[in-house]
Amino acid sequence: METTRQFDRSRRAFVATGIAAGSGALAGCLGGDSGSESGRDSYTVSMAPMGEIPFDAVPENAFVSFTQYADMAVALGHGDAVRTLFAPEMSGTTMNGFYERLEGVSFDWEGLKNPLEGGVTKEQLYSAESDVHFLDPSYVLTTQPEWDESDIEEIADTVGPWVGSYHSGVHSDPAETYADSYEYYTLWELFENVAAVFRERDRYEALAEVYDETRSQIESALPPERERPTVARVTLDADNGVFYAYHLNTPGFWQAETRPLGARDALADVAWSGDWGEISYETMLEADPDVILHLWGITSRYAIGDIRARLAADAAGSELTAVRNDRVFASGMRYQGPLMNLFQLEMTAKQLxxxxxxxxxxxxxxEPYPAIPTDERLFDRRRVATIVTDGVE
Structure with missing residues (x-):
């Protein structure tokens, strides 16, 4: 996709050397039109808000912020390029919980540092010497007050390019610098751009085909809208007696596992100004959803049994229909890549x-993602694992 902004880059090679085609499952076999020779050729990736992003070779050292980019790297056979990760223990154990059901797929998260802990600094990025930064420069400008546009350009020109689209999560407003050039991507469009960075078009297309088939299968089997449950997608802050709330069907890749399911959003009429809302037990009781999806519930940070107990112990919470009918479920991570999305889509379809x-x-x-009987799975684990580990011929 073209944008109105392009950076003039006169700098060192963005990455050191190309990746050999036979470097193993997680190191990445170059698939399709990439090949071992083209991996050493320069190329560009076009993506908003960065514009035309040039590369001299496939990245081997990736500064990764949010989990979706790590999951994308794994899906493309380049998991070992990941050198940093948001909340590494939570993210890494959650990813591997899903990968447990994909033979031969795993992610080595131990030893990775959280690049967002304490803020993003230029010193940090210079020290890391990353070939690519999977972080939206607009996110940096909107969350790091000491940064300005010249700092963004400096890092791109002298260290490595930026690749990311944070505001596509809920279609929030980008930094003023990018107001005219920003574009919003779906999860799978964002994955397509990351695949272009790693020159893994064939792997992307093969996984996208699995996703399209899975989504079509699900959508064709959905009950009529009037028979669908009302659902609240929230995270309980039990200590403060509030819920962090998210919508189900609004645009953005944070809703990538709920929007295709077309359930009725119990909080559709509740508005908030930020990326998520903060609501009370009283608001929840007024909405009274049939189902509560507890976001982040499948991660190691929460125990769904404890969440259910806390809700049942509260005077208002105990009156919620979802609590009384035992329909409070551990939901996934909003920072989901393509592999996580397939599992979270299946998981949520079964819950609803x-x-x-x-x-x-x-x-x-x-514990790993549960072992679903073969005839009840919504996508083929072996097919997905083969794409990730062996590539596409």
Missing amino acids: YPEQFGEWPGSEPG
């Missing part, structure tokens, strides 16, 4: 529509 897609067996903190 057990009659159509089979009962959700539940999950436990620290």
